[in-house]
Amino acid sequence: MAFPHSLTLVSRVLMTPLRAPMERLIAAWVETRLVEPPPDALDLDPALPVLYVLPRPALSDTLLLASLTRAHGLPPAGGRRTVGSLTLPACLALPVPRRRPWRRATRPQAPFRALIEQRGRGLEGEVQLVPVSIFWGRAPGKRFGFWKMLSADSWRLTGRLRRALSVLVNGKSVEIHFGAPLRLGDLLVEADGPPDSAQTNRKAARLLRVHFRRLRTRVLGPDLSHRRTLIEGVAASPEVRRVIGELAADGRPSPARLERRALRYGREIASNMTYPVLRFMDGLLRRLWNRLYDGVEVRGLERVKALAGDHTLVYVPCHRSHIDYLLLSYVLYRDGLMPPHIAAGRNLDMPLIGPLLRRGGAFFLRRSFRDNRLYATVFNEYLHRLISRGHPLEYFIEGGRSRSGRMLPARPGMLAMTLRSFLRSAAGGTRRPLAFVPVYIGYERIIENASYQRELRGGRKRRESPLALMRVLGQLRQPFGRVAVNVGEPLVLADYLDETVGPRWRHGREERPEWLGDLVPRLGETLGRRINAAAALNPVNLVALVLLATPHHAIEASLLERQLALLAELQRRLPGGTHASLPEGEPAGWIDQAVGLGMVERRAHPLGDIVVADAARAALLGWYRNNVLHLFALAGLTAFAFRHQASHHPEALETLLAPAWPILTRELMVAPPASLQAGLAEMLALLGDLGLLEREGEHWRRRGEPLEAGECLDLLGQLMQPSLERGYLLLSVLLDAGTGRLTADELAGQSRQLAERLALLSGLDAPEFFDTRLFVSLVESLEREGWLWQEAGRLAFDDRLREAALQSRRLFDPALRHRLQLVTRRG
Structure with missing residues (x-):
């Protein structure tokens, strides 16, 4: 059996007595920075022989692959493999074009034709081809020093000397990427009529080259031109030249001066x-x-x-x-x-x-x-x-x-x-x-804690x-x-x-x-909703969700554990985000983690430990709670409706929540369910399964016993109270002023002042509660939903908004409603 010249050369070297010591030398020198996927995750059929395929002939790659397969218990990449009646090297390579000064470059045939002909004659000879890409260093650009320039892997093919330098210089930063196994039999099945061995050989090579090219693009990125050349190309582009011409025609600086300015802008902007x-x-x-x-x-x-x-x-x-x-x-x-x-x-x-x-x-x-x-x-x-x-x-x-x-x-x-x-x-x-790739980055503690609190207070x-x-x-x-990096949809x-x-x-x-x-x-x-849908729940933001829902930021450790378990179960069974994640471990361990980070304090007591947060810690915890509050928007709103009204019919509940729900989803940037009715039905059923509600005929009602169920339901409903209070204050200001009286900025500013007053009177040290941007966003949401519109620069509304506001007030218990009304009137 004759093989292409490059393959024959490699196989000759591999069959020499030097093969074993060279392989040991490579294994001792090289450190693989990444092997993807892990070798034990390869979906290989143990009943079929395996041939590894490299994108180009390279002795160093073959030796390294042989060492890796032996170390991880994979079918060996060294030596030869018997496939049917053929004996082949266990590691093949796609041929590269041969260049001769006196003729055009030609691409030799891929080395699979004999395998294809054998497979096409009968059922014997099936084989798994596993593509393998090996990167000795990674070079996205061109300007990085002489030895790196000579040796790092890039889009250019490497000769033997450059490959030797690459092994020496980049042996401590090697990446190996395995592709999905390809069976020759699958290629023959896809062929129309009797298989053409030459055509199928080209097809196999083309599929493998596409795989290698895509992977190389993924790892190395496109070839990046010289920064100076890129900047000069930007400054000389037709668009920039057109603007320079128009500015010069308007009596601005001369074209030459504008060209120099464009180059200066390019150098100011461009990465290197x-x-x-x-x-x-x-x-x-x-x-x-x-x-x-x-x-x-x-x-x-x-x-x-x-x-x-x-x-x-x-x-x-x-x-x-x-x-x-x-x-x-x-x-x-x-x-x-x-x-x-x-x-x-x-x-x-x-x-x-x-x-x-x-x-x-x-x-x-x-x-x-x-x-x-x-x-x-x-x-x-x-x-x-x-x-x-x-x-x-x-x-x-x-x-x-x-x-x-x-x-x-x-x-x-x-x-x-x-x-x-x-x-x-x-x-x-x-x-x-x-x-677009949305990414959620979640921290258990950030380094900017102090500066954020200072800036929220007006600093x-x-x-x-x-x-x-x-x-x-x-x-x-x-x-x-810990830090979580979650990729969304x-x-x-x-x-x-x-x-x-x-x-x-x-x-x-x-x-x-x-x-x-x-x-x-x-x-x-x-995109904002897709980022939020990949939010990461962690011990700190889970503890913050519960602790800040208590009046004095103190809670029994046993109740905190129960509430943490409830939040985790809600997320498991009815996720607030399609790609959201939960932390490992149990609620008791989460509390210990929050204590260890200094975010809360655990105080021992003969009747049971108490977890508390002083004013400074509570203000910090608000930031972490807000990271993930949106995941519990529907659960919190549903629970809030049962705070002072013990029973609801599902249809009446939907009517009650319908005005507030779209505003809330826009404020929290959460993707709402396709139907509020269907979403509420699922949430009510889940709260019933978790023992917080019970069904009585066609109505859902709070449970009288045990008392812990009522506590947990109230803590869950408390999550949405700040958002609902802000909406109440803003609508009160708007309705008291009347239609066409306030601009959007005036409405947001007056609402913020009332929210700050309410926070001070309530002893609530939470600057984010009266953040001006929240009220600006709330006004925009009301406009988007059609409740408000602009007339001569001022906000106008009709009786629909007044009726919706009156209906939404039923969500608040009389004492809370009275407190909010006092604040708005005295303000």
């Missing part, structure tokens, strides 16, 4: 991602996470890997901490995905930190550039080139970090620019699939500086618990446009169609 910095930051962050946190839990990354090979990925994480910038890139790099280019505020482009972030993939943008056409055009062109070339991106749709712990409404800027870039590529006929946001970073580093000795943009806009977007040639302005807020809301 380099391989040594990624490697350095990988090692640095690994040590940082090990010191700062007890672990980083990642869920749902398989949804990203399914898209990474042929989609441009835009990661849209929630923004809770400065750590977010580093954490997601670290997780992606660690798990074999290309780190994204990250949109960062220009305030982070400070001495020492800025250059490091820029080389790690950050590109910087100004807070606002609406009045600077040239800067806006340069930034749009730079972003378009990244997107059109398939580079993964990351930006925070909220704009800034959430000081209240809630998911903030999406800002339109980056989303609109991404949409326009996608439409521009589609109009040019070079459409590449684009997918000025301090400017970032290296000195401020040094102050943060001083906290590294404190415990910060990706949103494929083309499918979303088909669903919301229809097929007209595919035939348009406009970069800014008339429907774009309405679509961007809807897209932001959808």
